[in-house]
Amino acid sequence: MCIDNPEKPEQYLFNWPTNEKFAQANFLSSFSNEKAVKLIDNWPNWDRGNENFYALIIYGPTGCGKTHLSYVWSDISKARTITAKQLIAHEFLESKNLVFIFDDIDRYIFEPAIQEAFLHLFNWTKEQGGYLLLTATKRPKEWGVSLKDLSSRLLSLETVQIKTPDDYLLRAVIIKQFFDLQITLSDDVLNYMMPRIERSFNGVRQLVKNIDRLSRIEKKKISIAMVRRVIGLDNDG
Numbered sequence: 001m002c003i004d005n006p007e008k009p010e011q012y013l014f015n016w017p018t019n020e021k022f023a024q025a026n027f028l029s030s031f032s033n034e035k036a037v038k039l040i041d042n043w044p045n046w047d048r049g050n051e052n053f054y055a056l057i058i059y060g061p062t063g064c065g066k067t068h069l070s071y072v073w074s075d076i077s078k079a080r081t082i083t084a085k086q087l088i089a090h091e092f093l094e095s096k097n098l099v100f101i102f103d104d105i106d107r108y109i110f111e112p113a114i115q116e117a118f119l120h121l122f123n124w125t126k127e128q129g130g131y132l133l134l135t136a137t138k139r140p141k142e143w144g145v146s147l148k149d150l151s152s153r154l155l156s157l158e159t160v161q162i163k164t165p166d167d168y169l170l171r172a173v174i175i176k177q178f179f180d181l182q183i184t185l186s187d188d189v190l191n192y193m194m195p196r197i198e199r200s201f202n203g204v205r206q207l208v209k210n211i212d213r214l215s216r217i218e219k220k221k222i223s224i225a226m227v228r229r230v231i232g233l234d235n236d237g
Helices: 034-042 066-077 084-088 112-128 148-155 167-180 187-196 201-218 224-231
Strands: 055-059 099-102 131-136 158-161
Touching: 034 066, 034 158, 055 066, 055 112, 066 099, 066 131, 084 112, 099 112, 112 131, 112 148, 167 187, 167 201, 187 224, 201 224
Parallel strands: 055 131, 055 158, 099 131
Antiparallel strands: none
């Protein structure tokens, strides 16, 4: 779902439940992630004229929405998420649906056994006409892959970056998070929060939880003073 009019954040009442399920209807799209979203939406009509477009790498900072987007793609494609243990055991060879996801690949790819298994997965998926989606925090050339064949393969794949969430997107997330808690945040409080918050979805969610917790404990309406205490600022700077 795309934010078309960032000037009216009060309209962004998306279906984002408080249990934070990774459903497609709950994903918010903005300038920071629109290229990745378009590629996911366009599957399976990826460019098969490009022999290396059987796999897509999405990378970006922690909390930018990579994992959520991979779950969206899983809903669309019925992809199977593979763990490092399953990869080494070559369990992908037993899968009937040749569509796979490996989340946070750069956390594991430095291991020689993982590199060998990944090369096998790449070759097998390409031969069988399947698809791969890999997520990471860094771009492939920063993964430190020692296996030359795998390194060249990774560098040839379609790679797209999700940037740190922009203000429009974070503003919409904050409004919806409080809306799910049946709280209407004043414009003054929201405007105070925006330049002072951590620029990630995870940071926003935790901040909302902390503010809500303090509001319930003190049985007071959320105010700038309360937000300032939660953020840890001693003055209005």
